[in-house]
Amino acid sequence: MLLASETRAGDWADWLEVAGLRHLAAHPRQIFDHFYVTRQAVEDGLGLGIGPMPMLQIDITSGKLMTPLPQVQVRRAGYVAVIPRRGDVGDLLAGFVDWLACQTRAAIDGLG
Numbered sequence: 001m002l003l004a005s006e007t008r009a010g011d012w013a014d015w016l017e018v019a020g021l022r023h024l025a026a027h028p029r030q031i032f033d034h035f036y037v038t039r040q041a042v043e044d045g046l047g048l049g050i051g052p053m054p055m056l057q058i059d060i061t062s063g064k065l066m067t068p069l070p071q072v073q074v075r076r077a078g079y080v081a082v083i084p085r086r087g088d089v090g091d092l093l094a095g096f097v098d099w100l101a102c103q104t105r106a107a108i109d110g111l112g
Helices: 011-018 035-043 053-061 091-111
Strands: 002-005 029-032
Touching (some): 035 053
Parallel strands (some): 002 029
């Protein structure tokens, strides 16, 4: 059974395309409300899940989870930092956004 998350709706379609298995996109899925619930369902043996390596690496390293096809990886570049239009863009917020961008670049570089 494929396990999916409402919070990461396009992950399976993206992964199946990269894997050359687009024909499986219509396969039924058990959908959970959040990625962490889906991750736990995978650990509990309820099915096959998908997720971002930076969020799963500790579980893979500890042996809780494994990557049966590690060569199939999806690069995702759609995350952005957002603030209210009328928000105070002070030094603290600007510093946070710069830090977040730096961490994201480091994580992406680590996948390649």
